[in-house]
Amino acid sequence: MADKKEQRRGLGRGLSALMADVETQPRPQENAPVRPDRLVPIERVVPNPDQPRRTFTEAQLHELAESIRTKGIIQPLIVRQNPRDPEQFEIVAGERRWRAAQIVQLHEIPVLVRDFDDTEVLEVAIIENIQRADLNAIEEAAGYRQLMFKFGHTQEKLAEALGKSRSHIANLMRLLNLPDTVQDMVVKGDLSAGHARTLVTAPNPESLARTIVEKGLSVRAAEKLVKDSSAPERPKPQPSGSFKVEKDADTRALEGDLSAALSMKVSIDHKPGQEAGKLTISYESLEQLDALCALLSTG
Template sequence: MADRKEPRRGLGRGLSALMADVDAAAPSEQAGDAPSRRPDRVLPIDRIEPNPDQPRRSFTEPQLAELADSIRAKGIIQPLIVRPHPRTEGHYEIVAGERRWRAAQIAQLHDVPVLIREFDDVEVLEVAIIENIQRADLNPIEEAAGYRQLMFKFGHTQEKLAEALGKSRSHIANLMRLLNLPEDVQDMVTSGTLSAGHARSLITAPNPSDLAKKIVKKGLSVRAAEKLAKTASGGDQPKRKRPDGAFTFEKDADTKALEGDLSAALGMQVTVDHKPGQESGRITVSYDTLEQLDALCMILSSSR
């Protein structure tokens, strides 16, 4: 008898537990009018370790310094959320609040207030992603990667994420499309050199890296960037016939939108070749790593 498949879990205990402990709608971690949560206890800062799967990767020096100044003046208003360290007795791992932990070290605090929760590995990552997204604490690329992790690791759909996080499905889909751009263009978005709106206009362009540099150099508006990308794609002219025999017609807006939706849902580049006036066509899914291939196989097998 075939093994019974595990049902995909919905947004689980991690989300509800986090929302009970942290005011995710707070505009700032050190807001002057933010209510202070009662910590479970105070822990030595050297017994706390960061979460290696923390979705937030960029901690800028000016922001940490500003937070450290606030902590010196007011202390840590909102406790960190931690769990007992899975491998080191007597130590704890951060679930939410790594930036506060880093700033506390700059402020030379020896102890920090914490809330201790018994989260498993899945819930730790889920909570860390959702906490950052709810705080608008991630840049667009980090936020998109967070959505992708929630979908692939936990089986959440774009619709479920939109409902749980108070985001629109189009917001999630549009951000996830950014992950199909070359790494150098993603780096521009991460650093703030290129806005997410500019970057979206380059997703279907043939040479997004070159166009991104041109957009930044000339200081183009989003509308001008869209026009530049359309011109680079050949406008509405039919494409030349390729040697491999692939369809040569310029894709209409609906086909391009479908490619974008499928690419966002899978987190991989999806190409739809559909010859006008015919029923048949071809879908190509491109993966960059074996991990992506495994994820694709899981998605296809789970749908049977």
């Protein structure tokens, strides 16, 4: 119980302290080097397994490597002592620089050593990447989901701490309800986050996504395409004599909002003209079920 309370105690030491560490890193257009705490052998530095950034473009890595070859590493990596091996350092922010340094075969790299717990490590990694626009929309959303379900934070707390609007966080997390093929299009840059948002409530997002990409549709045109494809047809009599009722836009939007808040698929079946209905939550793992139970028990 003590461990769970510790995990759910809030955003670490406070955002101001974490932001101070991130802000010690100069912006890309600034050339003044930051004084590192120390230089450490590159083989003693390991990546963070919970790093929210998952995509590293080879071309960008080699471009950064050439910059490091001529100018060195201007921005020290933020690291902590590896909790699994005290002889190593785990990257908190700067994995791309670490990878590029390996390409040019640097033996030592500059680091800033910080005493972060697991919550703070993930938060700093997200902050550092978001500030530099390094994360694509799917990676950013996945980072928010980690903070919510692994550490028990709410969308409201994240929005306040990270300086984002709640709607921004909610809209991004709704993208995680899209099929993997559509998410991959966003990760690869074939589909923008704006286009992807129009597909969240669509009944056939994969085929619509392919159409948007093939025709190079604008976001406004994509919205019209989704609206036209979602237009309800005249109800057809079912074998039982009942009629299939299409869900209205408000119901689908509510399903999307609840799905984003829980990071689980939510279905609402409301009986027309009645107060009663059914809400179904589908979980994909026991970890999600545990998180849902904890959320319901704490209110």
